[in-house]
Amino acid sequence: MIIDQLVEAIKVKRNPTVVGLDTTYEFLPPTIQRLCNSPADIAVQITDYNRRLIDGLKDIVPAVKVQSAYYEMYGWDGMRAFAETLDYAKACGLITIADVKRNDIGATAKAYAQAYLSGFTVNFNDFRINDDNFKNGVYDPNKGEYVFRPQLVRYFNCDFMTVNGYLGSDGVMPFVDACRENDKGIFILVKTSNPSSDDFQDLNLRGNTGTVYRRMAKFVHEWGSDLKGTSGFSPIGAVVGATRPEQGAELRHAFPSMFFLIPGFGAQGARASDVRGFFRDGEGGIVNNSRGIISAWQKKYYQGMTAVNAAIAAATDMRNDLRIALDL
Amino acid sequence: MIIDQLVEAIKVKRNPTVVGLDTTYEFLPPTIQRLCNSPADIAVQITDYNRRLIDGLKDIVPAVKVQSAYYEMYGWDGMRAFAETLDYAKACGLITIADVKRNDIGATAKAYAQAYLSGFTVNFNDFRINDDNFKNGVYDPNKGEYVFRPQLVRYFNCDFMTVNGYLGSDGVMPFVDACRENDKGIFILVKTSNPSSDDFQDLNLRGNTGTVYRRMAKFVHEWGSDLKGTSGFSPIGAVVGATRPEQGAELRHAFPSMFFLIPGFGAQGARASDVRGFFRDGEGGIVNNSRGIISAWQKKYYQGMTAVNAAIAAATDMRNDLRIALDL
Numbered sequence: 065m066i067i068d069q070l071v072e073a074i075k076v077k078r079n080p081t082v083v084g085l086d087t088t089y090e091f092l093p094p095t096i097q098r099l100c101n102s103p104a105d106i107a108v109q110i111t112d113y114n115r116r117l118i119d120g121l122k123d124i125v126p127a128v129k130v131q132s133a134y135y136e137m138y139g140w141d142g143m144r145a146f147a148e149t150l151d152y153a154k155a156c157g158l159i160t161i162a163d164v165k166r167n168d169i170g171a172t173a174k175a176y177a178q179a180y181l182s183g184f185t186v187n188f189n190d191f192r193i194n195d196d197n198f199k200n201g202v203y204d205p206n207k208g209e210y211v212f213r214p215q216l217v218r219y220f221n222c223d224f225m226t227v228n229g230y231l232g233s234d235g236v237m238p239f240v241d242a243c244r245e246n247d248k249g250i251f252i253l254v255k256t257s258n259p260s261s262d263d264f265q266d267l268n269l270r271g272n273t274g275t276v277y278r279r280m281a282k283f284v285h286e287w288g289s290d291l292k293g294t295s296g297f298s299p300i301g302a303v304v305g306a307t308r309p310e311q312g313a314e315l316r317h318a319f320p321s322m323f324f325l326i327p328g329f330g331a332q333g334a335r336a337s338d339v340r341g342f343f344r345d346g347e348g349g350i351v352n353n354s355r356g357i358i359s360a361w362q363k364k365y366y367q368g369m370t371a372v373n374a375a376i377a378a379a380t381d382m383r384n385d386l387r388i389a390l391d392l
Numbered sequence: 393m394i395i396d397q398l399v400e401a402i403k404v405k406r407n408p409t410v411v412g413l414d415t416t417y418e419f420l421p422p423t424i425q426r427l428c429n430s431p432a433d434i435a436v437q438i439t440d441y442n443r444r445l446i447d448g449l450k451d452i453v454p455a456v457k458v459q460s461a462y463y464e465m466y467g468w469d470g471m472r473a474f475a476e477t478l479d480y481a482k483a484c485g486l487i488t489i490a491d492v493k494r495n496d497i498g499a500t501a502k503a504y505a506q507a508y509l510s511g512f513t514v515n516f517n518d519f520r521i522n523d524d525n526f527k528n529g530v531y532d533p534n535k536g537e538y539v540f541r542p543q544l545v546r547y548f549n550c551d552f553m554t555v556n557g558y559l560g561s562d563g564v565m566p567f568v569d570a571c572r573e574n575d576k577g578i579f580i581l582v583k584t585s586n587p588s589s590d591d592f593q594d595l596n597l598r599g600n601t602g603t604v605y606r607r608m609a610k611f612v613h614e615w616g617s618d619l620k621g622t623s624g625f626s627p628i629g630a631v632v633g634a635t636r637p638e639q640g641a642e643l644r645h646a647f648p649s650m651f652f653l654i655p656g657f658g659a660q661g662a663r664a665s666d667v668r669g670f671f672r673d674g675e676g677g678i679v680n681n682s683r684g685i686i687s688a689w690q691k692k693y694y695q696g697m698t699a700v701n702a703a704i705a706a707a708t709d710m711r712n713d714l715r716i717a718l719d720l
Contacts (some may be wrong), residue, residue, distance in 0.1 A: 080663035086500070089514055103514060103545040133496055133503035137512070139475060139546045143553040144468040165495050168555055169459055172414070184465070186417055186431060217431040218467045228495055230558040231584050232591030233667035256559050258497035263560030267607065276604060279595065 065293035066223050066249050067323060070159050070348060072295070073126035078392045079383040080343070082127040082161060082325070083375075084354025085114050085149060086134045091359045092369040107141035114149040117358060118156050120372040123381050127159035129325075129352055132220075146254075147220050154221070161325065163224035165253065169235045180225045181250075185214035224249040226303060226325070229280055233287070240287050240300055249299030249323075254315065256282045257305025257328030264285065277311065278318075285319045297323040297348065306334030306351060313341030316348065324349035329382070330356030336382075336389035346390045348359035355380055394551050394577050395651060401454035401622070406720045407711040408671070410455040410489060410653070410710035411703075412682025413442050415478060418585050419687045423701040434548060435469035442477040445686060446484050448700040452707050455487035457680055458550075475548050482549070489653065489657075490550035493581065497563045505570035506545075508553045510577075513542035550579040553652070554631060557608055559617070568615050568616035570629055577627030577651075582609045582643065585633025585656030587654045604648075605639065611646045625651040625676065632670065634662030634679060641669030644676065657710070658684030664710075664717035674718045681710055 074080045087110045089097065096113055100106045118128065130153075135146035146162075152159045158172045166176040178184045229236050229252045239250050255265055255277040265277040273279070281302055288300025301323035304312050308328075315322065324342050328334045344350045359377035361371035369377060386392065402408045415438045417425065428434045428681065446456065450565055458481075463474035474490075481488045488498075495502040506512045526567055557564050557580045567578050583605040593605040601607075609630055616628025629651035632640050652670050656662045658681045670677045688706035689699035697705060714720065 088503075097488040097516075100514075100516065103543060106514065106545075131496075131500060133494070133500045133504075133507065136471075137503050137545065137547065139507075140468045141546075143464075143471045149469060166461070167495075168459075170583060171458060172461045175416075175459075175465050178459065178465075179464040180631040186426065186428075186434065188425075215431060216479075217434075217465065218469075219465065220467065228493075228558055229555050230556055230592055231586060232588030232593070233586040234582075234586050253558060255499060258559060258562050260560030260562040263611065264558055264604065264608065265560070267604065270596040270598055270600075272598075274473075274494050276592065276595065283591065336679065353536065366623060 065299060066159070066247050067297050067299040068293040068295045070127065070223075070323075070350070071293070071297060073159055074350060076129065076378050077124065077126050079125060080350045080386060080388055080390070081379065081382055082124050082129045082350045082352045083117070083121055083357050083379060084118055084129045084131060084163070084352050085124050085358065086131045086354040087114055087117075087358060088134050088137070091355075093361060103138060104141045105324055107138045107145040110138075111145040113150045115152050115367050116192065116372050117375055118153050118158065120332045121379055122156045122384060124376065125158070126223045127161060127350060128153045129161040129163050129354070130295055131163045131165065131354065135157045138341055143220075150222050152222060154223070160222045160224070161251070162225040165226045165228045167228035167231055167235055169231055170238070173238040177238045178219065180220050180222055181239065181248040182244040182246045183216055183219045185216050209225065213289055221284070224251060226251045226253065227273060228253050233283065240291070243299050244291060249301060251301045251303045251325040252270075252280070252284045254284060254302040255308050255311045256332070257307045257332055263306065280304070281315050281319060281322070286324060288322070292321060295347070301325060303327065306342075309338045309341055320344060323385060325352065326350065329353045329354040337387035339386075341388055343390055346392050349388065356382070393627060394487070394575050395625050395627040395629075396621040396623045397623060398455065398651075398678070399621070401487055402675075402678065405452065405454050406596070407453060408456045408678045408711055408714060408718070409453045409707065410678045410680045411445070411453050411492070411685050411707060412457045412459060412680050413445065414459045414682040415442055415686060415688065416462050416465070417705065419683075421689060430502055432469045433500070435466045437475040438466075441474045441479050442473070444700050445703055446481050446486065448704045449707055450484045450486055452711060454529060454703065455489060455678060457489040457491050457682070459491045459682065471548075475546075478548060478550050482551070487552070488550045489552040489553045490548060491552070491581070493554045493556045493561055495556035495563055497559055498566070501563050501566040505566045508545065508548050508550055509567065509570040509576040510574045511544055511547045511549065513544050515542045552579060554579045554581065556581050557611065561611065564611075564615055568619070571627050572619060577629060579629045579631045579653040579677060580608070580612045582612060583632045583639045584612045584628040585635045585660050585662070589633065609643050609647060609650070615649060615663040616623065616650075620649060621714050625649055629653060631655065634667050634670075635660055637666045638670055645671055648672060650676070653680065655680040657681045664713035667714075668717055671718055674720050680713065684710070714717055
């Protein structure tokens with residue numbers, strides 16, 4: 065299962081880090097910015113630069129996370145860069161996480177699952193058998209008729225995607241079903257890293273039944289309970305912010321088989337020592353760092369390095385910090 | 393303000409309906425399906441078919457809602473269809489709602505707001521003044537140097553977008569700020585139309601302080617309180633499902649200036665009489681119908697009509713039902 069591959073890749077690289085490719089024009093080094101003469105150029109250059117980053121980082125980190133907001137900014141050109149970045153990372157043997165936080169109900173949630181987890185085929189010729197105007201079939205001389213030629217639609221193919229569960233079970237199950245059928249995984253927002261995550265997630269429920277985020281975690285556990293890998297973890301995981309060490313430890317203790325995607329490291333203030341409680345014998349989570357790695361070249365500390373080398377240095381530093389903190 | 397334009401358009405057309413353009417291959421009439429020879433073709437034909445629907449519906453309905461999931465399914469080709477559909481609807485004088493349910497924190501939420509509400513300019517030449525390699529500037533002979541040529545990035549331009557507020561205030565404020573600065577609006581998920589919306593939204597809070605959805609509505613009210621149009625409504629509105637008439641009436645009573653986007657009509661089971669309590673003197677909401685209109689041609693009731701004419705007939709029937717139910 066994909067969750068076992070992730071756990072294994074973390075073990076092999078001794079590094080529970082996922083690099084967030086939040087690549088925008090501002091983070092492109094000047095030599096690459098100079099190649100851009102239009103917004104459409106930017107999207108092409110972001111793809112190319114992401115490939116260089118992936119080439120540089122693929123032996124250090126087990127996974128990349130691609131944040132769709134920074135690609136949607138650039139319209140459909142950006143979405144193409146988003147898809148091509150996911151594809152290249154996968155081709156390089158990395159685990160890919162599409163950070164899209166999608167959410168909807170029923171048929172619409174299924175459409176999102178198709179967009180990111182499963183793809184789908186179009187059966188162009190449902191109505192075209194032996195139709196003179198039929199253009200898509202292949203003529204089968206044995207049958208004396210045109211035959212079925214379903215085509216896979218090109219989509220945003222990732223190993224894991226992030227999902228917002230506010231709409232409840234019937235909004236999440238289409239994603240869970242897609243994970244089951246296509247060996248994929250999701251991370252559902254439980255306790256996020258931002259200061260205002262308390263507004264709703266920390267509300268206490270009537271009858272001392274805990275908080276909203278704890279209830280969300282309980283649902284995540286149930287949604288994923290029949291999908292457990294040989295690693296002991298479920299591909300139906302949770303997003304828990306590194307800035308919330310207490311809640312991380314609470315959830316680790318309550319849900320031993322839950323895998324965590326842990327944002328908030330670096331730019332948002334969390335450090336390696338903050339995430340100790342999220343892990344169990346060095347397993348069970350992956351820590352995201354985006355700007356701290358991809359824009360390391362803009363920092364004094366990595367001055368004089370090329371942008372890609374600065375990213376490699378920053379990722380190596382983070383890895384080493386995590387190895388010490390987690391005793392890997 | 394855009395919210396006043398929406399209120400006015402509803403009044404002029406005596407019709408609080410928004411048509412959901414959830415157009416997929418399955419909903420294209422066979423004559424158009426026949427034109428598709430590849431998945432990329434489908435996206436092009438969806439755009440074209442949406443234009444025909446818009447042409448047919450623009451004098452009946454005040455607004456269209458475009459659900460991104462059904463476009464993301466078709467990859468970046470689909471996202472282009474999504475953008476072009478929004479643009480055409482706007483060019484035809486309709487109010488546009490991008491149903492994207494986006495959500496994230498800080499800088500990432502801002503990127504989403506740029507993608508859908510504000511756009512942004514790239515200042516290509518920050519570092520290029522008098523740079524020989526500078527390709528983007530315009531040489532100003534008076535100044536003897538290249539001058540600034542910021543370019544607006546092409547984005548998914550809508551009047552309103554939907555937002556999921558689970559991440560709390562700092563995840564929503566970038567959208568609210570973009571509304572204020574660009575005269576746009578958002579609808580935040582409060583009480584959704586699906587059966588499992590109870591899972592989290594209906595949880596009761598400690599100390600008899602109401603439900604999660606009621607708390608969300610309170611935040612929506614506060615986020616939008618300093619942004620009120622001459623109509624008395626705020627462009628920071630709420631999504632409340634037509635399948636939840638009790639909650640709709642409760643929220644209408646509690647928050648008189650809150651405008652509702654009301655999904656769940658038709659295919660999900662709600663009828664015109666169910667939404668009465670969501671309105672106040674015939675104002676304060678807009679009811680969405682997607683499949684009930686765009687796939688009307690597949691129903692026995694509208695048999696024999698072209699697909700566009702069936703959509704017009706279904707939209708007219710819905711309008712007439714709402715006029716009676718709401719005494720418009």
